[in-house]
Each structure stands twice: as C-alpha cells, then as structure tokens.
Amino acid sequence: MHRIVAAWASAGLATTLLAAPCAQAQTTAAPELKNPRISIDYVEPRRARYQGLYERLKKRQVLEQLAQFLSPLKLPLTLRIKFEECEMINADYSPLNLRVRICYDLIDFMERHAPPENAPINGLITRKDAIVGTVVSVILHEVGHALFDLLDVPVLGKEEDAADQIAGFIMLQFGKDIARTTINGAAFDWVTFASASPKPHFDDVHSTPQQRVYTFVCLGYGGDPDTFKDYVEKELLPRERAANCKNEYEQTKRAFTTTILPYIDVDMMKQVQSRSWDLSVDGK
Amino acid sequence: MKLIVRATVLACAATWSVAITTPAAAQGSPELRNSQIETVYVEPKDTAFTPIYERLRKRRVLEQLELFLAPLRLPRKVQVKIDQCGAPFADYKPGGPVTICYEYIDQIEKLAPGGPVLFGSAWITTRDDALVGAVVITVLHEVAHAVFDLLKVPVWGREDDAADKVAGFIVLQFGKEVAWRTITGVAWFLSQASENARVNYADIRPATAQRFYNILCIAYGSDTKTFGFLSPSASGQTVYLPAKRAEDCKYEYAQIKSGFEKTIMPNVDPDLLKKVQAMEWLK
Numbered sequence: 001m002h003r004i005v006a007a008w009a010s011a012g013l014a015t016t017l018l019a020a021p022c023a024q025a026q027t028t029a030a031p032e033l034k035n036p037r038i039s040i041d042y043v044e045p046r047r048a049r050y051q052g053l054y055e056r057l058k059k060r061q062v063l064e065q066l067a068q069f070l071s072p073l074k075l076p077l078t079l080r081i082k083f084e085e086c087e088m089i090n091a092d093y094s095p096l097n098l099r100v101r102i103c104y105d106l107i108d109f110m111e112r113h114a115p116p117e118n119a120p121i122n123g124l125i126t127r128k129d130a131i132v133g134t135v136v137s138v139i140l141h142e143v144g145h146a147l148f149d150l151l152d153v154p155v156l157g158k159e160e161d162a163a164d165q166i167a168g169f170i171m172l173q174f175g176k177d178i179a180r181t182t183i184n185g186a187a188f189d190w191v192t193f194a195s196a197s198p199k200p201h202f203d204d205v206h207s208t209p210q211q212r213v214y215t216f217v218c219l220g221y222g223g224d225p226d227t228f229k230d231y232v233e234k235e236l237l238p239r240e241r242a243a244n245c246k247n248e249y250e251q252t253k254r255a256f257t258t259t260i261l262p263y264i265d266v267d268m269m270k271q272v273q274s275r276s277w278d279l280s281v282d283g284k
Numbered sequence: 285m286k287l288i289v290r291a292t293v294l295a296c297a298a299t300w301s302v303a304i305t306t307p308a309a310a311q312g313s314p315e316l317r318n319s320q321i322e323t324v325y326v327e328p329k330d331t332a333f334t335p336i337y338e339r340l341r342k343r344r345v346l347e348q349l350e351l352f353l354a355p356l357r358l359p360r361k362v363q364v365k366i367d368q369c370g371a372p373f374a375d376y377k378p379g380g381p382v383t384i385c386y387e388y389i390d391q392i393e394k395l396a397p398g399g400p401v402l403f404g405s406a407w408i409t410t411r412d413d414a415l416v417g418a419v420v421i422t423v424l425h426e427v428a429h430a431v432f433d434l435l436k437v438p439v440w441g442r443e444d445d446a447a448d449k450v451a452g453f454i455v456l457q458f459g460k461e462v463a464w465r466t467i468t469g470v471a472w473f474l475s476q477a478s479e480n481a482r483v484n485y486a487d488i489r490p491a492t493a494q495r496f497y498n499i500l501c502i503a504y505g506s507d508t509k510t511f512g513f514l515s516p517s518a519s520g521q522t523v524y525l526p527a528k529r530a531e532d533c534k535y536e537y538a539q540i541k542s543g544f545e546k547t548i549m550p551n552v553d554p555d556l557l558k559k560v561q562a563m564e565w566l567k
Binding site: 254 | 526
C-alpha cells in the first residue's frame with residue numbers, strides 16, 4: 001500500500017498540489033505572475049520517511065506555483081510559506097513570524113488515509129480529491145489566517161470558521177472541476193479527522209471536524225448547486241442545511257468582496273483565473 | 285415548592301431586561317429613542333405564554349430596547365417583535381423583522397436557577413440575573429442579525445457566532461456590574477441548555493456548548509480580573525475555560541472589539557452612546 005501511494009504521489013501529487021497551470025498557458029503567462037511579498041521555503045525533513053515527499057514537492061515546484069497563484073495579493077509585509085516536518089499532523093500560521101507552515105506529517109497522513117484509486121468514498125471522493133483537495137484547502141485556510149492578520153480584516157465570527165470560508169470561497173472561483181476536487185478534498189479531510197477523534201471539543205477555537213465538513217460542502221452547494229447536488233441527493237448534506245447554503249455563500253462572497261478584494265490586483269487576478277489550472281493526477 | 289418558584293418568577297419579572305432606575309431616563313427623553321426600530325408584542329395564541337407576554341409588556345422591555353439602541357444609525361426601519369414562533373428561534377430574513385420567540389424565553393425561565401448559584405462562598409449568578417442575562421443576550425443577538433443586514437456588515441465566520449460575540453461585546457461596555465450580571469446569567473442558561481442536548485452537527489447554528497465557551501471567552505478576555513474565576517487556575521475542578529482556550533481569550537476579545545469598531549461603530553452616534561452608557565441599567 002505504501003509503495004502504491006509513493007508511486008502515485010511521485011507521479012502526480014506534487015504536480016497537482018495547488019493548481020499547476022497547463023504547460024502552454026504557463027509559458028506565456030508565468031513571468032508576470034510573481035508576488036514579491038511572498039517567500040517560500042522547503043525545509044529538509046529530519047526523518048528519512050518524509051525525504052521522498054520533500055523531494056517530490058520541491059521538484060514539482062509546488063510552492064512556486066502557490067506563489068504564482070497568490071500573485072494578485074497586495075500584501076503590506078512579506079509572508080513566508082514553507083513545508084516543514086513538525087512531528088505533528090498540522091498546519092499553522094504564526095502571526096509572530098508572519099509565516100504559514102504546512103507539515104509533511106499532514107500530507108503523509110492524508111496520503112495514508114486516502115481511499116484506493118478505484119474506491120471513491122460514497123462514490124464521490126476520489127483518491128486524487130482526498131490528497132490534492134486536502135492540501136489545497138489546508139494551505140488556503142492558513143493563508144486565510146495570514147490575510148486576516150496582515151490586512152487587519154474585521155472578523156466577527158470565529159476566525160477558524162472564517163479561514164475555512166475564505167479557503168472554500170477561493171476554491172470555488174476556478175471552475176467546476178477545481179471546485180469539485182478541492183471541496184471534496186476538504187470534506188474528506190474533516191471526515192477523516194472526525195473519525196480519528198470522535199469526541200467533540202466544544203471548548204475549542206475550531207468548530208468540530210463534523211461541522212467543518214458541512215461548512216465546506218455547504219459553501220460548495222451554495223456557490224454551485226449543480227456541481228454539488230449529489231451531496232444533497234445522497235443526503236450527505238441535509239436538506240435543511242442545504243436550503244440556506246446560497247445565503248451562506250453570499251455572506252462569504254460579500255465578506256470577501258468587502259474586506260479582501262480591495263487588496264487584490266484585479267488585472268492579475270483575471271490572469272490567474274483565466275489560466276487553465278490543472279489538478280489532474282498526472283499533470284496532463 | 286411550585287408556589288415558591290412561581291412567586292420567585294413573578295418577583296423576578298420586575299427586573300427583566302435592562303430596567304432603568306433614573307426617573308428621567310425611564311420617561312425617555314425624545315432624542316433617546318431609535319426611531320428606526322419599531323417594536324411589537326404579538327399576543328401569543330397559546331395561553332401558556334400569556335404570562336410571559338404580559339410581564340414583558342408591563343416591564344416595557346421592547347421600549348427599553350428602543351432606548352438602548354438610540355445611538356445606532358440605521359438606514360431604514362426594522363421591526364423587532366416578540367412572537368410565538370412554533371419553535372425556539374425564527375430565522376432572520378433580509379429586511380426583517382427581528383423575532384424573539386416566547387418559546388425561547390419560556391426555556392430561559394424554566395432553566396433559571398431557584399436561587400443564587402455559589403462558587404465557594406461567593407455567588408456567581410442569581411435567578412434574576414440568569415433571566416435578565418439570557419434575555420438581554422438573546423435580544424441583542426437577534427438585533428445583531430438585522431444590523432449585519434441593514435448596515436451590510438461583512439460577516440466572516442458563522443453569523444450566529446458573530447451575533448453572539450457582538451451581543452457579548454456590547455454588554456461588556458456598560459461597566460463591571462452589567463458585564464458580570466449578564467455574562468454569568470447567560471452562561472448559566474447556556475450551560476443548563478447544553479446539558480444532554482442533542483447536537484446537530486449539520487446545523488447552521490453552533491452547538492449550545494460552543495456558545496457558552498465563546499461568550500465566556502470574550503468576557504474573560506475583556507477583563508481577566510473581574511472574570512478571573514473563569515481562569516483554569518481559579519476554577520479548579522469546574523474548569524469553566526480550559527487552559528488551551530483561555531490563553532487566547534484576550535486575542536478573541538481584541539478581535540471582536542476591532543471588528544465592532546471597524547464595521548458597526550461608524551454607524552453609532554458617539555454622543556448618544558455616552559448618554560446611554562451613563563445610564564444605570566439592570567437596576
């Protein structure tokens with residue numbers, strides 16, 4: 001199993017992590033898509049077990065692509081984004097150090113828990129969704145925290161929910177395929193954690209993993225009911241919640257438009273959106 | 285026992301929601317009223333709620349809300365009503381009205397303690413405060429939904445959490461006594477309501493237990509001295525706020541304060557606010 005995962009990851013994970021652009025589009029548009037306020041780093045892991053993952057991520061220039069993806073952002077300070085071994089399954093944002101950290105441990109955990117190639121969960125969530133979508137949603141969640149901090153965004157609800165919302169909203173702005181893969185992945189991520197620790201912690205700053213599943217799926221259904229209607233048909237998103245998802249999506253859109261969009265270079269954003277971002281396993 | 289409880293409830297009715305002692309203020313100066321807020325007590329069809337309806341009317345709870353919200357500049361009128369909903373909540377829809385349900389107030393009454401709740405030798409909350417605190421937060425929570433809508437406030441996070449945090453933040457701006465009585469009162473209600481409550485994880489609303497921690501956390505974050513009994517070191521076995529949550533409560537309070545100042549405060553008349561803050565509430 002591990003060998004299969006490694007081979008799969010070697011073939012495509014890094015290519016697909018965060019929206020690798022198609023080769024043709026990349027050659028014409030890539031030079032303009034830079035953000036001088038984002039610095040990236042692949043920290044070499046101490047443990048040999050993450051060495052392969054580290055090499056793949058680095059070779060496939062995952063963070064370079066992330067930096068391109070985030071090029072329209074006008075940041076007042078430099079944000080560091082790094083992959084690192086953390087000795088815990090985690091990702092975080094440090095306001096003290098102005099850095100986002102994604103742990104190899106987390107990606108490794110998701111690789112190990114992702115469903116087999118031909119056995120999508122509930123007939124919905126594929127292996128590709130589980131790994132690629134999880135990583136994209138986790139990175140964007142942490143970048144969301146960074147934006148709230150760096151741009152001094154007013155957050156009236158819980159910041160952790162807000163970071164899920166900003167990640168989910170961004171994931172829905174790049175067409176149906178990317179929306180499907182990433183929302184599916186986020187749902188898988190939180191279903192997995194819900195299974196791993198079934199006792200809910202209501203005192204936590206985070207919503208429970210179960211609640212976070214619905215946050216992502218509801219945003220997806222609210223933003224694009226057609227693409228996510230099977231979640232309602234299969235009763236994975238209860239109709240009672242589904243009825244309000246359009247409002248939830250609109251609430252998030254309004255918050256994004258009011259508080260984040262003023263810090264986005266609209267011309268560059270159009271370039272980023274018009275690219276043919278590819279989340280396929282083999283990068284073709 | 286039943287009679288005693290009923291007598292207590294009747295006695296408590298006198299203190300329901302933001303009662304003002306200052307005679308002039310009680311009469312209400314013409315400027316101290318929010319003309320954009322229209323309030324209605326809808327007579328409940330179910331006679332079981334009639335005593336609540338009558339007490340709320342007698343105590344002029346909604347009239348006091350109009351006074352309390354005098355500094356808030358709203359672009360158009362919104363109705364705030366107390367009504368029988370057939371459920372504890374009636375979801376706010378854009379444009380209003382704001383509805384506070386007799387069913388929810390009935391729950392608050394039923395879960396209020398029979399007398400003072402002690403923490404060691406000191407009291408934490410009383411029956412009166414459990415009623416007043418929960419009603420005040422409920423009303424401000426529901427009004428917050430309308431404020432988000434009418435002022436087009438950007439809301440990140442669950443809107444119900446935002447409404448709770450705004451309500452909690454507001455009651456913390458009226459001195460230590462108001463802060464203590466409302467926060468400990470609503471905390472009692474949420475604590476009781478969350479016991480054995482079935483949690484619907486798919487619900488748009490947070491679990492009641494989550495509301496309890498959210499409100500206590502911003503209270504503790506606002507004033508770790510006044511609310512020091514909530515800290516993990518002071519609360520001992522009770523553990524009102526676990527250490528992991530408590531350590532970030534100052535940040536959580538600063539965040540809602542900053543969010544409130546950026547999004548709602550520009551629509552608050554500062555002179556009228558000072559007048560409202562100078563009044564004696566909950567006496």
